[in-house]
Amino acid sequence: MFNGIIYNQGVVSKIKKRSKGINLFIKTNLKISKKDMGLSIACDGVCLTLISYKSKIMEFYLSKETISRSKFKFLKNSDKINLELPLKYGTKISGHICQGHVDTVAKILNITKIDKSYLFDFEIPKKERNNLIEKASICVNGISLTISKVTKRGFQIWIIPHTYKETNLSMLNKSDLVNIEIDILSKYVRNYFHDKK
Numbered sequence: 001m002f003n004g005i006i007y008n009q010g011v012v013s014k015i016k017k018r019s020k021g022i023n024l025f026i027k028t029n030l031k032i033s034k035k036d037m038g039l040s041i042a043c044d045g046v047c048l049t050l051i052s053y054k055s056k057i058m059e060f061y062l063s064k065e066t067i068s069r070s071k072f073k074f075l076k077n078s079d080k081i082n083l084e085l086p087l088k089y090g091t092k093i094s095g096h097i098c099q100g101h102v103d104t105v106a107k108i109l110n111i112t113k114i115d116k117s118y119l120f121d122f123e124i125p126k127k128e129r130n131n132l133i134e135k136a137s138i139c140v141n142g143i144s145l146t147i148s149k150v151t152k153r154g155f156q157i158w159i160i161p162h163t164y165k166e167t168n169l170s171m172l173n174k175s176d177l178v179n180i181e182i183d184i185l186s187k188y189v190r191n192y193f194h195d196k197k
Helices: 064-069 161-166 184-196
Strands: 008-017 021-028 040-043 046-054 057-063 080-084 104-114 117-123 137-140 143-146 154-159 177-182
Touching (some): 008 057, 021 080, 040 057, 057 064, 117 161, 137 154, 143 154, 177 184
Antiparallel strands (some): 008 021, 008 080, 021 057, 040 046, 040 080, 046 057, 104 177, 117 154, 137 143, 137 177
């Protein structure tokens, strides 16, 4: 369980392709040790299990399911990844509850700088658009954000200077892809009323 507040980033150092998955290696300054094997870490919003750690390099295994639902199918060496450790009991939740279960991938249609902030316009697959609610929370590359507007093709969000600087959103351009986890509460409520029909 995570809350979408990013304090750390890592860099992809190696990608080892397998027949039905990949082993992903990320270099990081996160304070972890070999005792943390099996720990869940959100990598650009995807909950992955740490399987090895050596010389500041974390290793994760990604299954075919994880690859198909995320932007990781297009991952490259040197890509910057937002990292978040799991919540601990008593942790302040500044964002919203994120599971690390990515729903889909969104494409950036446009990025507009307005004063010191940035307006991001995203397109997501049609089947996910009904789950979008204006002013609801949404997780973009592991970052807890708020939908400012629902559009015909997806949604828009405003990014303040602090978030832009501290996350990999500053590395993104038009047509780039991001991982999306839609607010679990929005999905549960919609599913509940759908079943009542």
